[in-house]
Amino acid sequence: MDWKLSRTGRTTNRFRPVLESLDGRIVPSVTWTVDAGVLTITGTQRADTIDVQDDGTNLTVTADGEALDLSSAGAFTDVVLKLGAGSDVVSYTLTGDLTAGTARKLDVELGNGRDTFTGTLNGNLLDGASVDLTVNGGNAIDNLSFSAPAANVAAGGSLSVELNGNNGKDVVAATFGGQLLGDFTLLATGGNGKDEVSSNLTFDAGSTGNVDATVKGGNGKDDLTLMAVDNSGDDGDPTTTDASTLAALTASVDGGNGPDSATVSDNVDVTAAKTTH
Ligand SMILES: [Ca+2]
Ligand SMILES: [Ca+2]
Ligand SMILES: [Ca+2]
Numbered sequence: 001m002d003w004k005l006s007r008t009g010r011t012t013n014r015f016r017p018v019l020e021s022l023d024g025r026i027v028p029s030v031t032w033t034v035d036a037g038v039l040t041i042t043g044t045q046r047a048d049t050i051d052v053q054d055d056g057t058n059l060t061v062t063a064d065g066e067a068l069d070l071s072s073a074g075a076f077t078d079v080v081l082k083l084g085a086g087s088d089v090v091s092y093t094l095t096g097d098l099t100a101g102t103a104r105k106l107d108v109e110l111g112n113g114r115d116t117f118t119g120t121l122n123g124n125l126l127d128g129a130s131v132d133l134t135v136n137g138g139n140a141i142d143n144l145s146f147s148a149p150a151a152n153v154a155a156g157g158s159l160s161v162e163l164n165g166n167n168g169k170d171v172v173a174a175t176f177g178g179q180l181l182g183d184f185t186l187l188a189t190g191g192n193g194k195d196e197v198s199s200n201l202t203f204d205a206g207s208t209g210n211v212d213a214t215v216k217g218g219n220g221k222d223d224l225t226l227m228a229v230d231n232s233g234d235d236g237d238p239t240t241t242d243a244s245t246l247a248a249l250t251a252s253v254d255g256g257n258g259p260d261s262a263t264v265s266d267n268v269d270v271t272a273a274k275t276t277h
Pocket of ligand 2 (some may be wrong): 111137
């Protein structure tokens, strides 16, 4: 650049910096507190987007695209997310193996509004590690999903997932696949309204743990699925039928009130629903 031109062109400085005052900020933002080991993240009455990334040791929380600075939060064991009204979007992703002995507890209250929750385990639960996830959709049409397509649960570990659509026409879906040496508990409910609740579970060869899976439609005409594929005893020979090596497998579908339909595997008990195997 010609500096002489710059000097003479002062009044048309094209690099003028622009500063925006935050004093007049109208939109309230997500806040957090830590009390007695519980990190509570509170959303606004508008649409919030909260993403929780869990590398198996540490959590990184992003709210509306901005990372929350939790450096002063100290130690916490439980995370509570309260989203309030608005169409909120919440995601939790385990990106690595959950460290042995770690207890991860998340409680997500999506509140009013059409909300979306996506839970994903892309890692295993190592010895004695546990994930305890509870999601309530609250009122309105909610979409709740949990997916752990290849997540082994080691000895002494546990995976507990509760997804409640609550009021409104909800879509609730849970998927698990992996070798289970510990405990697996699932409760997926539609609540009031015409809901679609599905669960597809596969327990890989060598699984010796406990399975307790329940799908409930609640009021309204619901479309329910619970497939519990028990490959625990698979010896690799497709011509033989292998006995389960799971310590226990309890799986049930309860349609509740309304003309419900259930698609289930043979090991699922069905109450109050037209059943398709
Ligand atoms: Ca909100
Ligand atoms: Ca809701
Ligand atoms: Ca519902």
